[in-house]
Amino acid sequence: MTSTITPYEDGPLIVRGDFELRTPDGTPIAPGRATIALCRCGRSAIKPFCDGTHKVINFRAGADRDTPKPR
Amino acid sequence: MVESGDRRYGPAPLPQPRGPVSAALHDALTSAPHDLPADLASEFDGVDPIDNEDLQLTLFLCYELHYRGWRGVDDRWEWQPSLIALRSRAEAVFEVAVRALAGPQPPLLDGRMASALAAAVAADDGPALSAYLQQRATHEQFREFVMHRSIYHLREADPHSWALPRLGGPAKAALVEIQVDEYGGGRLDRMHAELFRVTLERLGLDNGYGAYLDAVPAVTLAGNNLMSLFGLHRRLRGALLGHLAAYEMTSSLPNRRYGRGLRRLGLDKAATRFYDEHVEADAVHEQIAAHDMCGGLVRVEPHLAADVLFGASAALALDRLFAAWTLDSWQAGRSSLRPRGPGAPITLHVDEPHRATGSETASLMTGLAC
Numbered sequence: 001m002t003s004t005i006t007p008y009e010d011g012p013l014i015v016r017g018d019f020e021l022r023t024p025d026g027t028p029i030a031p032g033r034a035t036i037a038l039c040r041c042g043r044s045a046i047k048p049f050c051d052g053t054h055k056v057i058n059f060r061a062g063a064d065r066d067t068p069k070p071r
Numbered sequence: 072m073v074e075s076g077d078r079r080y081g082p083a084p085l086p087q088p089r090g091p092v093s094a095a096l097h098d099a100l101t102s103a104p105h106d107l108p109a110d111l112a113s114e115f116d117g118v119d120p121i122d123n124e125d126l127q128l129t130l131f132l133c134y135e136l137h138y139r140g141w142r143g144v145d146d147r148w149e150w151q152p153s154l155i156a157l158r159s160r161a162e163a164v165f166e167v168a169v170r171a172l173a174g175p176q177p178p179l180l181d182g183r184m185a186s187a188l189a190a191a192v193a194a195d196d197g198p199a200l201s202a203y204l205q206q207r208a209t210h211e212q213f214r215e216f217v218m219h220r221s222i223y224h225l226r227e228a229d230p231h232s233w234a235l236p237r238l239g240g241p242a243k244a245a246l247v248e249i250q251v252d253e254y255g256g257g258r259l260d261r262m263h264a265e266l267f268r269v270t271l272e273r274l275g276l277d278n279g280y281g282a283y284l285d286a287v288p289a290v291t292l293a294g295n296n297l298m299s300l301f302g303l304h305r306r307l308r309g310a311l312l313g314h315l316a317a318y319e320m321t322s323s324l325p326n327r328r329y330g331r332g333l334r335r336l337g338l339d340k341a342a343t344r345f346y347d348e349h350v351e352a353d354a355v356h357e358q359i360a361a362h363d364m365c366g367g368l369v370r371v372e373p374h375l376a377a378d379v380l381f382g383a384s385a386a387l388a389l390d391r392l393f394a395a396w397t398l399d400s401w402q403a404g405r406s407s408l409r410p411r412g413p414g415a416p417i418t419l420h421v422d423e424p425h426r427a428t429g430s431e432t433a434s435l436m437t438g439l440a441c
Contacts, residue, residue, distance in 0.1 A: 008358040009185065032348075033252050037355040045327070050354040052323030055193075 005038075009063040012037035012050035021048070079268065081139025083281025086132075089289075090114070090125025096132050096157070100144045107153040112160030120165045120293075121172070121392065127292035130165065131284070133158040134299035138226055139280055162300055169297060172392075173384035179376040184369050185361040187376075188313070191383050192320045197391035198398050201325035204332040208401075213336060214274050215407050216397065218283040219291045223298075224267035224345075225280050228253035230298035231315045237308045241367030246312070249319070249356045249364065263352075266345040270333075273342035286408045290396045294389045301382060309375030312368055313382025316360040321387070322353035 003017030015036050021029040029048070037050035041059035044051045078084075085101070088094035092114050099107055120126045135141060136149040148154060179187055204216060228250055235246060255261025271278045301311035330346035340347075369376045400407035 008362055010189075011358050012354065014355065014358055032351060033355065034256060035248055035252070035355055035359070037351075037358060046351060049351050050323075051327065051350050052354045052357070056324065 007040065007061065007063050010060055011054055012040050014038075078279040078282075081280040082142045082144070083135055083139060083284060084279075085141045085144060086128065086281075086284040088125075089128045090123075092157075092161075093125050093128040093132060096129055096154075099154075100132065100141060100148055104145055104147045104151045104154075106151075107157055109153070109156075112157050115161055115164050118164070120161070120168045121389070122289045122293075124289045126161055126164065127289040127296060130158065130161050130296045130299070131292050133161070134296060134303070135281070137299070137303060138229060165293075165296065166300065169300075169385050169389070170381065172388045173381055176377045176380040176384065179369070179380070182369060182373065182376075184366045184376060184379065187380060188316050188320060188361045188365060188383055191380060191387065192317060195321070195387045195391070197387070198394040200394035200398055201328040203398060203401075205328035205335070206332070208332055208336075210336050212401055212407075213332060214276060217270060217274055217276060218408065219287050219393070219397070221267070221271060221276070221283050222281070222287055222291060222295050225264050225278075227263045227267065230302040231311060233302035234308050234311050234315075237305050238368070240371050242312065242364050242371065245359050245363035245367055246315075248359055249315070252352055252356065263345065263348070266348055270342050270345045273338055283408075286411075288396065288407070288409050290389075290393050294393055297385060297389055307378065307382070309368065309372070309378030310382030310385065312360075312365050313379035313384075314386040316357070316365050316379070317383035317386040319353050319356040319360040320383075321390070323350050323357065326350050326353065 003015060003019040006014045006016070008014055015038060016034070019031075021031050021036070023029060032049075039047045039050045039054075040061060041054035041057060043053045043057055043059075045053065085097065088097040092111055095108065095111055099105065115123070115126050118126060132141075133154060136144075136146075136154075140146055140149075177187065177190075200216075204213060208216070231246070232250055235243065235250070238246065251257070253263050255263065255265070259265055268278045277283070298311075298314060301307045301314055326346045326349035330343040330350070333343045333346065365379050369379060397407040
């Protein structure tokens, strides 16, 4: 099983490949399409999927690992 | 001239003419291919092409020959040289007007195509058609909106597919990833055009391909002609991808509002599925379109950056004109469709629209608060 998860700048996580989406008790969640977008801003009305709300709330996030500033 | 037996899939019924050029072309199309009068396009000198009914219908008559064709019209008209010459004259007038409307494009900073597209979309301050449809539109107004949109949605994604053979590399892979989803992953019942057909049926509307061509005004034809213009000219492939990106990037949120509007009006899940599907699908597509498709294109062909932004701006500009036309009509108490004359019959199915049950409506209405 190979799949990729890609953070898109200021947007969702895009998942491609051979993956299965499940609830914690193991029930499959139908992805509806081959490539999916998972909510990263926390405000989607159709979580775990993205619905574009990140644009309304001005969500900002990079496309790589965030490195916290030293305190 | 083999005719399909299923009017859902085309060919389209030949619409009524709207002026001297479309009348001459319409008449010519009903007989075997022959040369059109050479000076026909001179009628278009000095007109404002975007709201010119005769010019937009002429373009549409020419372009449809490359899609599903016209019922009763010889397929060989598609490449008849004098028709192509007429089309080229109309396209030149149209393209100049669209470029003026879209305005100058900002230079691309550090090759950041996705950011530039996002900025163009964020700066778009069109009239709030989707908010109106969500909160206030009457049942009849929503039906009008759907009739306008049927011209595109019944061939959804098709104009952008013309980019496929014109691209190689990352932009092509990204476009395929989007188009596969538009076409339902190859499953008929999931194809977006088919989902839209269900919405038409639930609203008691005609699901035939091109059924509402006589009803829609020039501004609606112009939005469709823009995609055909970009799609049929390889030199405009950057604009075609920019156009698709702008559509994808301005889709999720309005489609959520359209779905809510239909639920407010009591329509059921089957009716809203087309819009609900677009909320989720286009949240995926907009990322792929901006970053992988348009970003991928300008990494390979950096000189196309301005074209990509032009295509996006043109899409947004024509959408603004459509929204303004529709809302202005409704605010003035008029229909946004063309008046029904004896030459422009509008056939409506008389079936009662399928409505949600009371409890289903109540639970869906709760969802509006979030």
